[in-house]
Amino acid sequence: MVPNLVTALTGPINELEQRMLESVPAIERWFRLEWMEHTPPFYCSVDLRNAGYKLAPVATDLFPQGFNHLTPQMLPLAVQAAMAAIEKICPEAKNLLLVPSERDDGASYVEHLQRLVQIFTQAGLNVRLGSADPALAAPRTLRTAGGAELVVEPLLRQRTRLGLKDFDPCTILLNDDLRAGVPRALQNLYEQYLLPPLHASWATRRKSRHFRSYEEVAKKFSKLMGMDSWLINPMAAHCGEVDSGTEQGLECVRSHCEAMLVKQRRKFKEYGIAERPFVVVKADAGGMGAGVLTVRDARELDAARLQRALARPAGQEPGVSEVIIQEGVPTCERIGEAMAEPVVCTIDRYVVGGYYRVLGGRASDESLQAPDARYVPLAFAEDQQHLPARGARPGASAPNRFYMYGVIGRLAMLAAAYELEATDPEAEDYA
Amino acid sequence: MVPNLVTALTGPINELEQRMLESVPAIERWFRLEWMEHTPPFYCSVDLRNAGYKLAPVATDLFPQGFNHLTPQMLPLAVQAAMAAIEKICPEAKNLLLVPSERDDGASYVEHLQRLVQIFTQAGLNVRLGSADPALAAPRTLRTAGGAELVVEPLLRQRTRLGLKDFDPCTILLNDDLRAGVPRALQNLYEQYLLPPLHASWATRRKSRHFRSYEEVAKKFSKLMGMDSWLINPMAAHCGEVDSGTEQGLECVRSHCEAMLVKQRRKFKEYGIAERPFVVVKADAGGMGAGVLTVRDARELDAARLQRALARPAGQEPGVSEVIIQEGVPTCERIGEAMAEPVVCTIDRYVVGGYYRVLGGRASDESLQAPDARYVPLAFAEDQQHLPARGARPGASAPNRFYMYGVIGRLAMLAAAYELEATDPEAEDYA
Numbered sequence: 001m002v003p004n005l006v007t008a009l010t011g012p013i014n015e016l017e018q019r020m021l022e023s024v025p026a027i028e029r030w031f032r033l034e035w036m037e038h039t040p041p042f043y044c045s046v047d048l049r050n051a052g053y054k055l056a057p058v059a060t061d062l063f064p065q066g067f068n069h070l071t072p073q074m075l076p077l078a079v080q081a082a083m084a085a086i087e088k089i090c091p092e093a094k095n096l097l098l099v100p101s102e103r104d105d106g107a108s109y110v111e112h113l114q115r116l117v118q119i120f121t122q123a124g125l126n127v128r129l130g131s132a133d134p135a136l137a138a139p140r141t142l143r144t145a146g147g148a149e150l151v152v153e154p155l156l157r158q159r160t161r162l163g164l165k166d167f168d169p170c171t172i173l174l175n176d177d178l179r180a181g182v183p184r185a186l187q188n189l190y191e192q193y194l195l196p197p198l199h200a201s202w203a204t205r206r207k208s209r210h211f212r213s214y215e216e217v218a219k220k221f222s223k224l225m226g227m228d229s230w231l232i233n234p235m236a237a238h239c240g241e242v243d244s245g246t247e248q249g250l251e252c253v254r255s256h257c258e259a260m261l262v263k264q265r266r267k268f269k270e271y272g273i274a275e276r277p278f279v280v281v282k283a284d285a286g287g288m289g290a291g292v293l294t295v296r297d298a299r300e301l302d303a304a305r306l307q308r309a310l311a312r313p314a315g316q317e318p319g320v321s322e323v324i325i326q327e328g329v330p331t332c333e334r335i336g337e338a339m340a341e342p343v344v345c346t347i348d349r350y351v352v353g354g355y356y357r358v359l360g361g362r363a364s365d366e367s368l369q370a371p372d373a374r375y376v377p378l379a380f381a382e383d384q385q386h387l388p389a390r391g392a393r394p395g396a397s398a399p400n401r402f403y404m405y406g407v408i409g410r411l412a413m414l415a416a417a418y419e420l421e422a423t424d425p426e427a428e429d430y431a
Numbered sequence: 432m433v434p435n436l437v438t439a440l441t442g443p444i445n446e447l448e449q450r451m452l453e454s455v456p457a458i459e460r461w462f463r464l465e466w467m468e469h470t471p472p473f474y475c476s477v478d479l480r481n482a483g484y485k486l487a488p489v490a491t492d493l494f495p496q497g498f499n500h501l502t503p504q505m506l507p508l509a510v511q512a513a514m515a516a517i518e519k520i521c522p523e524a525k526n527l528l529l530v531p532s533e534r535d536d537g538a539s540y541v542e543h544l545q546r547l548v549q550i551f552t553q554a555g556l557n558v559r560l561g562s563a564d565p566a567l568a569a570p571r572t573l574r575t576a577g578g579a580e581l582v583v584e585p586l587l588r589q590r591t592r593l594g595l596k597d598f599d600p601c602t603i604l605l606n607d608d609l610r611a612g613v614p615r616a617l618q619n620l621y622e623q624y625l626l627p628p629l630h631a632s633w634a635t636r637r638k639s640r641h642f643r644s645y646e647e648v649a650k651k652f653s654k655l656m657g658m659d660s661w662l663i664n665p666m667a668a669h670c671g672e673v674d675s676g677t678e679q680g681l682e683c684v685r686s687h688c689e690a691m692l693v694k695q696r697r698k699f700k701e702y703g704i705a706e707r708p709f710v711v712v713k714a715d716a717g718g719m720g721a722g723v724l725t726v727r728d729a730r731e732l733d734a735a736r737l738q739r740a741l742a743r744p745a746g747q748e749p750g751v752s753e754v755i756i757q758e759g760v761p762t763c764e765r766i767g768e769a770m771a772e773p774v775v776c777t778i779d780r781y782v783v784g785g786y787y788r789v790l791g792g793r794a795s796d797e798s799l800q801a802p803d804a805r806y807v808p809l810a811f812a813e814d815q816q817h818l819p820a821r822g823a824r825p826g827a828s829a830p831n832r833f834y835m836y837g838v839i840g841r842l843a844m845l846a847a848a849y850e851l852e853a854t855d856p857e858a859e860d861y862a
Contacts, residue, residue, distance in 0.1 A: 003507040028555025029525060032514070036522050076434040076508055080781055083463070084515050091467050094460060124459025350511050 002351045002406025003077065005378035008333045008340055009050075009401045014229055017404045023225065028408060030224050031349065031414070038417040040349040042085060042173075042195040046409040047357065048342045049307065049329040053273050056234040056329045057403065057412035058341075060210055063101070063177040065088075067119075068111035069375040070345060071183040074353035075118065081347035082123040088348075090171050090193050096125040096315065097162065097169035099153065099186075108375075110142045113150055114213055116175065125171070130155040130164050132183040134174065157185045161192060161227025171195060177202045179286055199423050200416075206236035206284045207324045209423065214415035221411055230267055232408055234326040235260060238284065242310075242323045250303050253281060256325040258298040266329055277328065278365050283310050284322035294328065294365050300396040330365050335376055342378075351406040356377045378402065432737065433782045434508065436809035439764045439771055440481075440832045441478040447486065447662055448835045454656065458838060461655050462780065462845070469848040471780045472627040473516060473604075477840040478788070479773045480760040484704050487665040487841035488762045489772075491641055493631040494532070494608040497786060498550075499542035501776060505784035506549065510777035513554040519779075521602050521833025523626045527556040528600035530617075531583065532607040533564055539806075541573045542642065544581055547606065550778075556602070561586040561595050561790050563614040588616045592623060602626060608633045610717055630854045631847075637715045639669035639755045640854065645846035652842055657783065661698055662701040663839055666691060666758040669715065673741075673754045684712060687756040695758055708759070709796050714741050715753035724761060725796050761796045766807055773809075775840025782837040785809045809833065 013021070019028065045064035053169050070078070086093055097121070100113055102333035117127045129152045131140070142150045153164045162185060163169055171193040174186075186198065196203070215233055222229035237256040242249040257279045266405035281293040281301075293309035295301055310321045333340045338360040345353050356376040421427065444452070450580070451458065476495035477488050481862040501509070517524055531544055548558045560583045562571070574582045578861070584595045593616060594600055602624040605617070609632035617629065646664055653660035668687045673680040688710045695708035712732075724740035726732055741752045764771045769791040776784050787807040852858065 025525075025552055025555050025557050028514070028553065032518060032522050032555055035518070048449075073504060077511060080508060080511050080515075083459070083781070084511075087463060087466070091463055121456055122459065124456050124461075124463055126456050350514070 002400065002403045003353065004400040005354055005402040007342065007401045007405070008335050008356065009379065011052075012054070012065050013399065013401075016227070017401075019225055019227065020404050020407055021399050026224065030221070031410060034414055035349050038414065038421065041200065041413055041420065042089075042348070042376070043347045044413045044416060045429075046344045046346070046376050046412040048344065048405055048408055049331045050333055050342070051329050053271060053275075054231050054329060054334040055408055056216065057408060057415075058234065058329065059422045060214075060412045060416050061177070062416060063175050064072070064345060065101070065104070065109060065112050065175070066343065066354075066375060067115040067279070068108060069343075069355035069377050069379045070115070070353035071379050073379070075115075075139045077124075077350070078115075078345075078352040081350040081352050082119050085348035086123055086125070086171075088132065089195070093125060093170045093193070095167060095169040095171075096127045096128055097172045098129045099132055099155070099172060099174050099176060100129060102131070102180070103176070104341060105142060106144070107145045111146075112148060113142070113175070113236075114148055116173070117150065120173070122160055126167075128153065128164055128169075129165050130162075132185050134183075134425070136280055146344055150355045155185045160190065162186070162189055174201075179203070184317070193404045197388065197424070198427060199421055202286055204423055205419070206322065207282065208284050208322070210415060210419050211236040211324070211326070213418035213422070214412055216418060217411050217415045232411065234329050234394050235263060237325045237331070238366070239323040239325065242321055250301065250306060253306060253323055253325060254301050255299045257281065257301060260325055260327060261298065275330070278330075280326050280328045280365075281309060282324055282326070284324045310352050336360075338374075340376070343404050344405055345368060346409065346413050349410070349413075351409060354402060354405060354409075367397070433831065433834045434505070434784065435831040436785055436833040437789065438773065438832045438836070439766050442483075444830065444832075445483070446830075447658070450656055450658065451835050451838055452830050455834070457655065461652070462841060465845055466780050470844065471777070471851065472631065472844055472851065473520075473779070475777045475844045475847060477775045477777070477837055477841055477843040479775065480762045481764055481773065481836075482674045482760050484702060484706075485662050485760060486839055487663055488839060488846075489644065489665065489760065490647075491828065491843045491847050492608070493627050493636075493847060494606050495776060496532070496540060496543050496606070496775065497806060498546040498776060499539060500786035500808050501546070501784035502776075502810050504810070506546075506553075509550045509776075509778055509783040510553045511548075512781040512783050515781070516779035517554055517556070517602075524556060524601045524624070526598060526600040526602075527551050527558045528555070528595065528598070529558055529560045529604045530563055530586070530603060530605050530607060532609070533559060533562070533611070536573060538574070538576045539547070541581060542575045542577075544573070544578055544606070545575055547604070548581065551604070557598075559584065559595055559598050559600075561593075563616050565614075586616045591621065593620055594616070605632075610634070628851070628855070631851055632855060633717055635854055636850070637753065637755075638713065638757075639667060639715050640755070641846060641850050642667040642755070642757070645843060645854070648842050648846045649848060654764070663842065665760050666694060668756045670754040670756065673752055678734070678776050681705070681732065681737060684737060684754055684756060685729045685732050687709050688712065688726050688732060691756055691758060692727075692729065704813035706761070709761075711757050711796075712737070712761045713755055714739060715755045723797075732761045769805075771807070773836050774835055777840065777844050780842060780844075782843070785833060785836060785840075790819045 041062050043064055045061045049056055049058050098116060120127045131152045131154055132413045138155045139151050139153045156163050156165060173195050182198055182203050218233040220227045235407040239252040242252055258281045261277050279295045281295060291309035293305060310317060331339055331341050335356055335358050338358045340356040340358045343355050343357055344351060355378055357374055439540050472493050474495055476492045478490040480487055480489050491654055529547060551558045560581060562583045565588055567585045569583045570582050587594050587596060594766060604626050613629055613634050639680060649660045649664040670683040673683055690712045692708050710726045722740040762770055762772050766787055769789045771787040771789045774786050775782060786809055789805045789807055
């Protein structure tokens with residue numbers, strides 16, 4: 001199920017989109033069968049790039065932010081999805097402890113937290129916020145631009161349980177991607193539900209691992225649709241343990257870039273695409289946008305540029321990194337003059353809304369994850385015909401242009417489910 | 432979860448409503464625990480009456496109509512709920528056979544059917560319509576006012592399976608309440624899922640049985656809320672096997688009316704309600720609105736009036752009926768000058784929207800189920816604050832005036848779940 005949202009798409013519907021719109025029952029059933037075998041991530045946001053000739057996910061965030069960019073009309077969808085998730089995981093849950101990100105306390109993030117509190121309160125939980133920051137000794141008040149207040153309390157770790165003063169939660173909802181490592185307060189919790197699990201954090205995750213899973217998912221899905229999986233899959237390669245300061249490290253990255261550009265040129269020729277291919281190079285671990293290097297010619301690549309791209313955020317050691325080399329997917333969507341990337345938000349298996357990340361003054365091949373990004377909520381389409389009605393007169397109803405985004409977003413979410421299964425430290429217990 | 436819809440309520444929030452708005456997490460958790468023990472009806476609509484001093488369900492339809500009166504913005508909620516239901520009942524389902532009501536083919540009902548087709552198509556099923564009418568020999572085309580077409584095909588019953596030509600469904604969705612009895616085509620289907628089950632039809636159901644279950648549910652819920660269950664429970668009594676033509680039959684009904692009016696007067700006194708009580712008398716079986724008798728004084732009741740009220744629709748035998756005698760609940764809601772009754776629509780455990788049934792020229796104690804009723808969709812509230820935000824400044828956000836209706840609607844739905852368990856012909860197999 002994908003709500004019909006107003007996208008910035010105004011061009012004609014291409015073959016890929018048309019095929020998806022015609023295959024709704026088959027696609028939705030395929031997802032249903034996949035979810036019988038695999039557990040969806042608790043919540044998720046997926047950044048997409050629509051190049052016109054292909055549509056691909058570029059980042060899958062298992063500790064999503066930006067739920068405040070969903071229009072208020074989406075709230076009931078999110079609540080319903082949260083109810084379905086809680087019902088399956090912890091139906092008897094009464095108290096939910098929300099652990100916000102340590103790295104962000106701007107007004108927009110506080111609004112996001114407020115939205116999460118609303119969602120889970122309406123889903124039937126008492127929600128309180130606890131900070132993993134050991135420096136926090138007393139409750140701290142966060143404020144939204146609208147003047148609403150949220151109180152964050154110091155976490156209280158007892159031997160086997162985590163809570164707050166006078167608050168013993170059965171479920172803990174993490175909204176920090178733990179890129180700086182897993183705090184002691186969150187380690188060895190076996191009595192409470194920790195959502196998502198610790199191995200969903202960037203302390204464990206690798207982008208290359210995610211995109212290997214995505215490739216597997218994309219191939220399965222493409223078989224169902226009888227199409228080339230390249231149309232939805234960004235090709236990727238991986239250099240383990242690159243010391244970006246050495247010629248050897250540089251050479252590994254350079255040769256992968258070269259090979260990737262050759263593969264892309266072949267595909268462009270096959271499809272008659274008159275564009276110049278490019279490759280993006282990023283650190284395989286870690287969080288958002290810290291260094292994405294765009295390469296159009298492998299000879300451009302030098303040690304200094306690579307080092308800058310792979311430098312970890314302040315306070316973390318630079319130098320040796322794992323590196324992912326990925327086919328670049330430009331974005332062809334514009335809001336006004338500015339480039340726009342659709343973001344699909346999910347809870348459990350459901351698409352609960354979406355928004356655009358918009359950035360002026362960027363080229364279509366650059367990262368739009370930057371502090372000066374704007375966010376544009378996607379509203380429900382006014383003409384609420386979600387699908388050409390069965391038997392309706394031709395032209396009587398508009399297609400849901402958000403549907404395709406909802407499908408690709410869920411494929412990335414499904415890939416994350418595969419990924420989490422593969423990296424689950426407790427998986428052997430069940431094998 | 433109850434979407435925030437614009438109701439006609441403009442008066443102050445009374446104590447009952449206030450208590451519900453303050454208890455959202457506890458109420459939602461209570462429902463969650465109930466649904467661990469009881470299976471919700473597949474879909475449902477509940478007619479409510481808000482008297483100001485009390486709020487009660489007056490009819491619980493397990494073969495709901497009127498989904499076309501939900502605003503299009505509700506569609507994603509309905510689809511998501513349908514996905515959750517299908518996932519639990521028949522996740523591998525591919526084809527869904529929808530069996531419409533035999534009694535209705537007006538444009539409004541065709542729009543309702545179209546909405547059901549949209550919901551289940553988007554939920555991932557191939558949907559086709561089949562008629563149980565043995566006179567239908569060839570496909571027949573139904574048209575909505577908007578010009579959309581739906582084709583109804585003759586049912587094809589094979590030995591153990593029901594389907595259409597070249598269409599073998601794993602799931603059959605009934606939208607006929609079978610008040611005229613269960614057609615042979617639908618009997619003895621053990622290989623396919625029949626939703627709702629046959630004992631949810633008026634061939635088996637009795638209103639008195641439903642309201643006994645509702646009373647049980649209302650008492651449990653009132654205990655949670657620490658309140659008098661009368662505030663949400665319409666008192667009811669039952670006369671089995673009344674021959675409305677005889678003095679004996681009349682006497683049973685009359686004495687129950689008398690006793691009910693006494694009970695009501697006592698309650699009115701307790702709560703300081705300056706209204707004149709009334710009682711409604713209806714046939715215990717059967718469908719909508721065919722004869723509701725309003726009684727303010729038991730002495731008014733005579734055999735002729737009773738006989739008219741209990742007369743079955745044309746083609747069915749009159750005379751002996753079971754009778755339900757229920758506390759009358761007037762409606763205090765108005766749209767313009769006209770009386771309005773809120774209707775809450777559910778799929779699985781979720782409230783997916785609501786609308787008003789509106790009828791001019793009726794008294795507040797009369798039935799609004801009539802051919803000349805109008806329907807007013809309830810839109811999402813513009814100020815989408817579903818709840819007073821936690822820590823928000825006082826007055827910063829408007830309460831969800833639809834919440835209370837969503838709660839009472841779900842209590843009636845839960846009562847139907849209890850009722851269906853009690854009347855399940857296969858229940859002994861599990862006992």
